[in-house]
Structure formats: C-alpha cells, structure tokens
Amino acid sequence: MQIFDIFLLEAVLNGILFGGVLALLALGLNLIFGVIDVVWICYAELMMLGMYCVFFLHKVHGLPLVAAFGAAVVLVAFLGVLLHVLVIRPVLNSEPINQLLVTGGVLTFLQAAATLAFGIDFRNLGVSMPSLAVGEISLPWSRISAALTALVAMTALYVFLKKTYLGTAIRAISQDRAIMPLMGVSPSRIYLLTSAIGGALAGLGACLLVLQYDVHPAIGLTFGPLTFMVCVLGGLGNMLGGFIAAFIFAQLIAVGGFYFHLEWGYVMAFGFFIIMMFARPQGILGAK
Amino acid sequence: MDRRWLPALAALAVLPWVVPSSYVVHLLVQVLLWSFIYTGWSLMGRFGLVSFGHGAFMGIGAYAVVLLWNFHGLSPWLSIPIGVALAVAVAVLIGYPCFRFGIAGHYFALVTLALTEVVRSVIVALRDTTGGSLGITPNSVLKDGVTWSVQALQFADKRVFFYIALAAWAFGIWVWHRIDKSMMRYAMEAIGSDEQAAASVGVNVTRTKLAITMISAALTALGGALFGQYQQYVNPETVAGIGVSLQIVFAVIAGGMFVRFGPTVGAVFTLLLTEGLRVGIGNKVNALDSTIYGLMLVLFIIYMPTGILGKLAEKLRRARA
Amino acid sequence: MLELSRVSAGYGSFQALFDVSLEVRAGEAVAVIGPNGAGKTTLLRAISKLIEVSAGEIRMEGRSLGDVPAHRIIDLGLSQVPEHRRLFPRLTVEENLRMGAYTAAARPKFAQRLEMVYALFPRMKERRHQMAGTMSGGEQQMCAIGRALMSGPKLLLLDEPSAGLAPVIVQSIFDLVRKIREEGYTVMIVEQNVRQVLKVVDRAYLLEVGRIKLAGSAAELLASAEIQKAYVGL
Ligand SMILES: Nc1ncnc2c1ncn2[C@@H]1O[C@H](COP(=O)(O)OP(=O)(O)OP(=O)(O)O)[C@@H](O)[C@H]1O
Numbered sequence: 055m056q057i058f059d060i061f062l063l064e065a066v067l068n069g070i071l072f073g074g075v076l077a078l079l080a081l082g083l084n085l086i087f088g089v090i091d092v093v094w095i096c097y098a099e100l101m102m103l104g105m106y107c108v109f110f111l112h113k114v115h116g117l118p119l120v121a122a123f124g125a126a127v128v129l130v131a132f133l134g135v136l137l138h139v140l141v142i143r144p145v146l147n148s149e150p151i152n153q154l155l156v157t158g159g160v161l162t163f164l165q166a167a168a169t170l171a172f173g174i175d176f177r178n179l180g181v182s183m184p185s186l187a188v189g190e191i192s193l194p195w196s197r198i199s200a201a202l203t204a205l206v207a208m209t210a211l212y213v214f215l216k217k218t219y220l221g222t223a224i225r226a227i228s229q230d231r232a233i234m235p236l237m238g239v240s241p242s243r244i245y246l247l248t249s250a251i252g253g254a255l256a257g258l259g260a261c262l263l264v265l266q267y268d269v270h271p272a273i274g275l276t277f278g279p280l281t282f283m284v285c286v287l288g289g290l291g292n293m294l295g296g297f298i299a300a301f302i303f304a305q306l307i308a309v310g311g312f313y314f315h316l317e318w319g320y321v322m323a324f325g326f327f328i329i330m331m332f333a334r335p336q337g338i339l340g341a342k
Numbered sequence: 343m344d345r346r347w348l349p350a351l352a353a354l355a356v357l358p359w360v361v362p363s364s365y366v367v368h369l370l371v372q373v374l375l376w377s378f379i380y381t382g383w384s385l386m387g388r389f390g391l392v393s394f395g396h397g398a399f400m401g402i403g404a405y406a407v408v409l410l411w412n413f414h415g416l417s418p419w420l421s422i423p424i425g426v427a428l429a430v431a432v433a434v435l436i437g438y439p440c441f442r443f444g445i446a447g448h449y450f451a452l453v454t455l456a457l458t459e460v461v462r463s464v465i466v467a468l469r470d471t472t473g474g475s476l477g478i479t480p481n482s483v484l485k486d487g488v489t490w491s492v493q494a495l496q497f498a499d500k501r502v503f504f505y506i507a508l509a510a511w512a513f514g515i516w517v518w519h520r521i522d523k524s525m526m527r528y529a530m531e532a533i534g535s536d537e538q539a540a541a542s543v544g545v546n547v548t549r550t551k552l553a554i555t556m557i558s559a560a561l562t563a564l565g566g567a568l569f570g571q572y573q574q575y576v577n578p579e580t581v582a583g584i585g586v587s588l589q590i591v592f593a594v595i596a597g598g599m600f601v602r603f604g605p606t607v608g609a610v611f612t613l614l615l616t617e618g619l620r621v622g623i624g625n626k627v628n629a630l631d632s633t634i635y636g637l638m639l640v641l642f643i644i645y646m647p648t649g650i651l652g653k654l655a656e657k658l659r660r661a662r663a
Numbered sequence: 664m665l666e667l668s669r670v671s672a673g674y675g676s677f678q679a680l681f682d683v684s685l686e687v688r689a690g691e692a693v694a695v696i697g698p699n700g701a702g703k704t705t706l707l708r709a710i711s712k713l714i715e716v717s718a719g720e721i722r723m724e725g726r727s728l729g730d731v732p733a734h735r736i737i738d739l740g741l742s743q744v745p746e747h748r749r750l751f752p753r754l755t756v757e758e759n760l761r762m763g764a765y766t767a768a769a770r771p772k773f774a775q776r777l778e779m780v781y782a783l784f785p786r787m788k789e790r791r792h793q794m795a796g797t798m799s800g801g802e803q804q805m806c807a808i809g810r811a812l813m814s815g816p817k818l819l820l821l822d823e824p825s826a827g828l829a830p831v832i833v834q835s836i837f838d839l840v841r842k843i844r845e846e847g848y849t850v851m852i853v854e855q856n857v858r859q860v861l862k863v864v865d866r867a868y869l870l871e872v873g874r875i876k877l878a879g880s881a882a883e884l885l886a887s888a889e890i891q892k893a894y895v896g897l
C-alpha cells in the first residue's frame with residue numbers, strides 16, 4: 055500500500071468520527087422539528103454557549119471536566135426551554151416562515167451577545183488527549199471518544215423514544231398533533247420536554263466539539279448550516295435519514311478536504327446537498 | 343411611476359449639496375444602496391418566497407466586478423452586466439428545480455441557505471484569487487491627481503456615487519411598482535395562498551416564480567456590484583454568506599416587506615440604529631448593534647410582523663375607515 | 664352521566680352548534696344522528712374540549728368541564744374514538760394502544776387492559792407489531808376503539824365508526840358496539856348509518872344544522888315519519 059492511501063484512509067476514518075458527532079447534532083434538531091414543527095436556525099449558537107460554559111468552568115474556574123460537561127448539558131437544556139417559552143411559543147400559530155426567521159434573530163442575537171461578553175478571541179480548552187496509533191494511522195482520542203459518546207447518546211435516545219410512554223408520545227405527536235389531548239397528552243408539555251432534550255443534545259454536542267475545536271462567537275456558523283443540511287437531506291424529522299446523511303456529509307468534507315482544501319470539502323458537501331434536494335426533495339430515505 | 347414623484351426625486355437630488363458633511367452623504371449612499379438590495383429581496387419575500395440565498399447573488403455581483411477589473415482590466419460598465427447575468431443564471435439553476443419540484447417554505451429557505459454557503463465557501467477557497475476571508479480591493483485609478491474615472495466607476499467625490507445610488511434605488515422602486523401593477527402580482531398572490539388552486543386556474547407556477555426570482559437576483563447582484571464599487575472593498579462576510587442574508591431579512595421585516603417603501607424604511611431604520619449606537623457608545627463595542635438587531639428581529643416578528651411601515655399603513659387605513 | 668345544557672360552539676366566528684341540550688345516563692347507549700355538516704363531530708369535539716364552547720355547560724358526573732384542560736378530560740372517564748379513526752400511522756398497533764393508556768392512572772393497568780383488548784379483538788393481537796397505517800379500514804377501526812378502551816373509560820364516544828367501510832365490515836363494527844355495551848360501557852355514538860345504529864342504541868337525538876330536532880327512544884325515532892323519509896330512505 056502506498057503512503058498516499060494511508061492518509062486517505064486516515065481522512066476516511068476521521069470522516070466517520072466526525073459523522074458521529076454531526077449525527078448527534080442533527081438528531082437534536084430533527085427531534086425538535088419532528089415534534090414542534092419549527093427549525094431552530096440558532097441551534098449551533100446554543101451549542102456555542104455550551105462550549106463557552108465548559109471552557110469557563112473548566113479552564114477558568116478549575117472545575118473537573120466531567121462536572122463542566124454536566125453543567126453545559128443542563129445549561130443548554132435550560133436555554134432550549136427558555137427559547138421555546140420566550141420565542142417559539144408566541145409564533146407557534148403564525149406563518150412557518152416567521153418561525154424560521156425568528157430563530158434567525160436569536161442566532162444574530164446570541165452570536166453578537168457572545169462577542170460582547172467574551173470578545174472575538176479563539177479560546178482553547180487546553181485538554182490534550184493522546185492519539186491512537188495503528189500502524190501509520192493516528193487518530194486523536196478526543197475524536198474517538200466524541201464519536202463513541204455520540205453513539206451512546208443516540209442509542210439511549212432511541213431506547214427512550216421506543217420504550218417509554220413519553221418517548222412514544224414524542225413520536226406520535228408528529229403524526230397527529232390535533233388528537234393528542236384525547237390521549238391525555240398535553241402538547242405544550244411535550245414541546246417543553248422536547249426543547250429540553252434538544253437543548254441537552256446541543257449541550258452534549260458542545261462538550262464533544264470543545265475537545266477538538268477552539269471556541270469563538272462565530273463557531274456556530276461553521277456547524278449550523280451543516281447541521282440543517284444534514285437534517286433536510288435525511289428528511290426533516292426522519293432520524294435514521296439524518297444519521298445516514300451525517301456520515302455522507304462528513305465523508306464529503308473529510309475526503310474533499312483531503313484532496314483539495316477544507317473549503318472545497320464544504321463546497322462539495324453543500325453542492326451535494328443542493329443536487330440531492332432536486333433528486334430527492336423528501337430526503338434520502340423518503341418515499342418518492 | 344407618475345409625475346407626482348418627480349418633485350420628491352428632485353428634492354432628494356439636491357440633498358448632498360445641503361447636508362453638512364460628507365459623512366452624511368456617505369450615510370445616504372449606504373441607505374440608498376441597501377434599500378435597493380432590500381427592495382430586490384422583498385420582490386420575492388412579499389410573496390412568501392423567503393430566500394437566504396441573496397447573500398450569494400450579492401456576492402456574485404460584487405466579486406465579479408472586482409475580479410474582472412483586477413485581473414482582466416474589464417470596466418465595471420461591462421462587468422456589471424456580466425455579474426448580473428451570472429447571478430441570474432445561478433438563480434435559474436437553483437430556482438427552476440426548486441419550483442419545478444415544489445420545494446417551498448422551510449425547504450426553499452434551506453436550499454437557498456446552502457447556495458449562500460457554497461458561494462461564500464468558494465470565495466474563501468479561491469483565496470489566491472479572491473483574497474479569501476481577508477477580502478479584496480479593486481485596483482484604484484484615483485492617484486496622481488486623478489479624482490474620478492467613469493470607465494473604472496471610481497470617484498473621489500462621494501456625491502457622484504450618491505446619484506448612482508439614487509438612480510439604482512429609484513429603479514428598484516420602479517420595478518416594484520411595475521410588478522405591483524402587473525398580472526404577475528396576481529399570479530404570485532394566487533400561488534402564495536394556494537399553489538395547486540393557482541395552477542388549476544391556469545397560472546404557470548414554475549415560470550412565474552422563476553421570473554420573480556430572476557428579477558430579484560438581478561437587482562440584488564446589481565446592488566452588490568455597486569456596493570463593492572462604492573466601498574472599494576469586498577469581503578466574503580460583508581457581501582456573501584448567511585450573515586448578509588440575515589441582515590437583509592432583518593431590515594426588510596423591520597421596515598415591512600409588503601409595502602413599496604417598506605424595505606427603504608428598513609434600511610433607514612437599521613442604519614440609524616447602527617450609526618446611533620456608534621455615535622452614542624463608540625466604536626469599541628462593535629457587536630452591540632447586532633445584539634440589538636437580533637433582539638429586535640425577534641420582537642418584530644412576534645409583535646409587529648408587518649413591519650414599521652406596514653403597521654403604519656394598517657393604522658392609516660383603519661383610521662380612514 | 665354526561666349532561667349538556669344549552670351548548671353553543673363553533674370555529675372562529677362560525678357557529679356550528681346552537682343551544683344543544685342532551686343527556687347520556689349510565690349504562691345507556693345513545694346515538695346522535697344527522698346529515699353531513701350537522702355538527703355531530705363538533706359536538707364530540709366540544710365534549711372532549713378539543714374546541715371551547717362559547718355558551719352553555721357540559722357536565723360529566725355532575726362535574727363541570729369548564730375549567731378542565733383538554734388533556735385532563737380523559738381522567739374523568741371520557742374517551743373518544745375520533746372521526747376517521749386517527750390512528751398514529753407510523754406507530755405499531757401495540758404502540759397505538761399504549762398511547763391510549765398514557766395517563767398516569769392507566770399506566771399500571773396497561774398489561775391487564777391490553778389482554779382485555781386483545782380478547783375483544785383477537786385480530787389486533789396478530790397484528791400487534793404492524794404499523795397501524797398499513798392495516799385495512801376495518802382493522803384500523805378496531806384498533807382505534809381498542810385504543811380508546813385502554814384508558815378504562817366510563818363513557819365511550821364514537822364518531823362514525825362505520826364510515827368508509829364495506830357493508831360486511833359495517834355489520835361487524837355494529838356487532839362490536841353491541842359487545843362493548845354488554846361489557847358494561849356507556850356509549851355515545853355519532854352515526855349516519857341510521858337504520859343500523861338505531862338497532863343498537865336505547866335512545867337517539869337528531870341533529871340538524873347545529874340544533875337538536877328530535878329526541879326519543881330508538882324505536883320512536885325509527886318510527887317517526889321524518890326519520891323514515893329523510894334518513895332511512897324508504
Ligand atoms: N375545523 C373547522 N373549521 C371551520 N369550520 C368547521 C371545522 N370543522 C367543521 N366545520 C364546520 O362546522 C359544521 C359542522 O361540521 P361537523 O364536522 O361537526 O359536521 P358533521 O355533522 O360531523 O358532518 P359529517 O357527517 O360530514 O362528519 C360544518 O358546516 C363544517 O363546515
């Protein structure tokens with residue numbers, strides 16, 4: 055095997071690891087869309103706040119990393135609930151487009167507020183993990199553990215949705231909203247719960263990303279558009295589709311970035327998204 | 343547009359000679375150019391076609407002109423039409439399949455968002471040519487005593503650009519007016535309320551939407567080209583990308599996208615806000631304006647979804663009735 | 664058990680029910696019949712509080728429903744099989760039944776009631792892992808009734824259970840209704856299949872353009888000239 059191929063293999067493996075994290079992010083957004091029927095354009099900005107939370111608690115205040123992670127998950131879950139109550143609930147019955155735009159406003163707000171509060175500096179958590187070396191391939195443990203954690207979280211969520219009453223109600227509500235009260239389900243309570251879960255997933259995503267990337271106020275713009283596109287490509291609300299789409303996207307970026315340059319990886323991924331929208335507007339798994 | 347507007351235009355035309363400083367002229371040019379771009383966006387937005395892709399059209403227009411000038415010495419008089427044509431071509435490339443396959447609402451917004459990100463990423467990726475995220479400056483001819491060049495569309499005196507911006511703005515308003523009076527408006531309104539019903543009474547849905555998208559993209563690309571030319575600097579973040587797209591949406595919503603001068607009011611409002619904050623608080627806290635924008639966008643959508651001018655118009659109508 | 668006094672309701676500015684008063688006593692089966700658009704579904708929606716009443720009062724076992732939130736109605740022993748069945752198409756049969764037992768009071772009894780429903784509808788047990796949306800219309804109707812029974816209601820509200828089904832199936836649905844009555848449930852059933860429904864109920868109301876036109880025992884209504892002419896089609 056030539057050395058060239060080894061590096062390609064490494065890029066592919068990195069793509070798979072990144073795909074796991076992307077799938078987790080997309081899952082949160084998908085869940086919210088499926089249940090509440092709104093797209094949180096500001097999803098990645100919530101994640102950005104979670105990353106700052108970990109950074110400050112661990113790096114500045116010296117809290118153990120695990121405690122900082124826990125706090126970030128709780129904080130972002132709370133922010134999710136707050137977002138729902140303050141912003142989404144008032145527009146729940148207005149034009150879908152207003153619902154989309156209103157979270158665009160939150161995006162601008164959070165990004166700018168973070169700039170005001172924290173400045174535009176890139177901040178590094180400074181936790182360095184060793185790499186796993188197999189032959190000539192080396193994969194950083196931060197990525198491996200992130201992908202594994204994402205996998206565990208997704209499995210846990212799957213079990214929750216499949217096996218519990220609440221989980222079943224969450225799946226049911228996207229299929230028939232109007233009759234939920236006949237089952238004794240209060241949709242507004244399900245919305246709150248879903249917002250909290252969606253937020254918690256963004257918080258968890260923040261913990262996984264902060265190990266690999268520097269935090270700065272605009273980091274949401276790196277992951278946000280990518281996350282929506284994964285969701286749409288998978289078919290909004292379709293969690294399995296989102297899972298597959300996440301890995302396709304991550305591969306395109308990793309391999310495209312490997313052959314050309316990281317931006318070209320993104321161009322390829324977004325271009326692929328646009329083409330797929332025309333080929334399969336209902337998502338990769340959707341029925342024709 | 344009818345004669346009644348001539349005095350108003352004339353009054354606007356003398357403005358640069360009566361305002362106290364070239365700083366105010368600068369603000370006026372900004373307002374006019376952005377109003378023009380916002381008006382271009384609203385041509386689609388008012389019919390429910392919410393695009394996050396206008397950052398792409400603006401970026402294409404702006405970069406085409408600067409790049410063709412710097413690398414091929416092509417005068418903006420030639421490169422602006424090229425840039426506009428390019429943006430229109432991209433609009434068709436995206437719009438046709440979207441409308442053909444009935445991609446609307448959230449999905450349309452997200453596809454156009456992807457388009458914006460593609461254009462921004464391409465600009466950044468071609469950093470050897472475009473200067474990447476640092477941006478690029480068109481080669482200046484304003485040296486050695488040269489104070490203006492029609493061929494390069496570069497003028498030391500901001501007042502010249504004021505008239506160009508004024509003409510563009512008036513053109514935008516005229517286009518709005520023409521569409522408002524045309525069959526296309528009724529077709530678009532029919533499509534907006536029920537696409538299938540519109541199709542069943544003989545409206546060609548795809549073609550009508552595509553036409554409005556092409557016009558909208560053309561105006562936006564022209565606005566982007568003029569904006570880059572006026573600033574003598576373009577940067578992927580300020581003329582392309584999701585940030586610009588959101589800025590457009592915010593201003594238009596604030597002003598009101600369903601009334602002719604709504605986008606203009608939006609431009610005035612946002613500029614006053616930005617400049618007011620800058621004068622009031624100083625340059626240091628440069629994210630404060632965006633913080634307030636974001637907050638106000640949320641408040642506007644919740645409490646005043648028809649915008650400032652839209653709300654005023656409603657009030658007037660109710661008062662008269 | 665259930666009492667409506669002078670109930671008016673509608674959608675926005677459109678009024679669909681005018682001064683409707685009726686009563687369902689414990690152990691009874693009562694039908695509400697009437698032409699399309701009469702307001703029958705609206706009536707059931709008002710009882711389940713899916714829409715608010717604009718005037719009048721609804722009482723369940725003496726308790727006014729005025730300040731009970733929609734998702735608490737089921738706790739009072741009122742369970743509805745909505746018009747067009749409204750199963751969750753991409754949940755399995757068993758998951759649909761589980762949704763029927765969502766309330767805190769019903770959860771501990773889930774296994775027991777599941778057996779009861781499966782005994783009543785053996786077909787559902789065979790299909791328990793099938794997606795509800797892929798079943799035949801008749802099977803879906805069984806599943807919908809089963810789902811409503813999972814909460815252990817005192818009063819079962821049925822909205823046109825026979826609509827859209829083949830004649831043979833219609834017959835079996837009415838047999839089922841009879842069986843459910845025999846199990847001791849109180850039933851209120853909305854139907855357009857007048858001749859059939861009047862055979863299984865004790866009393867009936869005729870609703871036309873939002874108003875109660877006639878009320879009486881099933882036999883009386885069946886014998887009335889008005890019903891004979893307009894609804895039984897003789
Ligand atoms: N969601 C709604 N919004 C507005 N009007 C409605 C709505 N649902 C029903 N209506 C109107 O209320 C009236 C009563 O409708 P309802 O569905 O209660 O009739 P129905 O007796 O159940 O008819 P059917 O036998 O066809 O089911 C009709 O005129 C109908 O058009």
Ligand SMILES: [Mg+2]
Pocket residue numbers: 703704705746823
């Ligand atoms: Mg009905």
